Amino acid sequence: MNQITWEEPFCGAGNNCFRIGTDPAGNAYIAVAGAEDHYVTDTREALRNLIRDIKAGKADHLLEPFRH
Numbered sequence: 001m002n003q004i005t006w007e008e009p010f011c012g013a014g015n016n017c018f019r020i021g022t023d024p025a026g027n028a029y030i031a032v033a034g035a036e037d038h039y040v041t042d043t044r045e046a047l048r049n050l051i052r053d054i055k056a057g058k059a060d061h062l063l064e065p066f067r068h
Helices: 044-055 060-066
Strands: 017-022 028-032 039-042
Touching: 017 044, 028 044, 039 044
Parallel strands: none
Antiparallel strands: 017 028, 028 039
């Protein structure tokens, strides 16, 4: 199992909160806050672009499968 270091949650409109994490190998992770065991991993640049879209309200639907 990767040792993921999670940052503080980012919350958007409608209480959509997500967290960004990294591991010692430099991989990046994103998860809905409170459900960090169900994450998506990709390059840092890809996740950075996803976060920008989420903050702009363009991609909230992408996190829907990870909500409990």
